[in-house]
Amino acid sequence: MRVLGVDPGLTRCGVGVVEGLAGRPLTMLGVGVVRTPADAELGHRLVAIERGIEEWLDAHRPEFVAVERVFSQHNVRTVMGTAQASAVAMLCASRRGIPVALHTPSEVKAAVTGSGRADKAQVGAMVTRLLRLDAPPKPADAADALALAICHIWRAPALNRLQQAHAQHSVRKVTR
Template identity: 75%
Template sequence: MRVLGVDPGLTRCGLGVVDDAPGRPLTVTAAGVLCAPADADIGHRLLLIECGIERWLDEYRPGAVAVERVSSRYNVRTVMGTAQASAVAILCAARRGLPVAWHTSSEVKVAVTGSAGAGKAQVGAMVTRLLQLDVPPEPADTADALALAICHIWRAQALNRLQQAHATACPAPALARLRKGTIR
């Protein structure tokens, strides 16, 4: 599985591509930041982000995209900009029929560090360790994007195991009868 993690922002949009193969450690394929001038109008900034994400999707061909879910704990202006950049990432993925998953920053922090209160330095350190990198990814937006991809990979694996366990425990014919009310 190859996942593109997107840490949305209007001036810096972190991107990270992580690969997962059975029996092998996670590997980073690419990591970086799309930058847009803070003094440019919003339309131009969103266009730069779109072009950059499109290039990454064309070049790295992920099977899924993980985007940070916007949190309302920030001020409204920050939330709006983040939401707009998120929408661009979602649109780019939708054009290709790619599944998109949203993860809150707390979910990502718990997945990679074990603590929802982890700081940027802790996330960067754990991403460095998990991906067996020589140095922490810089800037923090890049580490956050890689952490999003890692979180998605691990959550997808857990969800698949749960679905398989459910299918084994409750075969489809029994589930259909249960839904019809013939099994009590």
């Protein structure tokens, strides 16, 4: 299972590709950041993010794209930009027919550290250990993108079972 994790943002959009299966060792295939200049026009920044994401999709051909689910509880201005960058990432994946999964920050933290309230350093440390890296990926957005991909690989079996249960339930209702 090959997953591209995307930690969306206009200034720094973290991207990381992880391959593996739940219960097996994981492999990092790539990590980086798509950056856009803060003083550029919004439309041009979105075009630059699209180009960056497309390059990562071309280079790694992931089977899934995991994007951080955006909430509006933080700084309003930042959240708008995050929502817009995440829209571009989802658009690029869906246009190619790649399934998109959204995971909340606390789901990601809980998946990789055991605690939904872990800090950046703890997430970075666990990503480094789980992927057997020499040092935590920098900046934090890159580490977060890898954590998203790991989270998806580990949560996917449970999510699939849930979807199958829902599907069977629906079939039962229809055929009853």
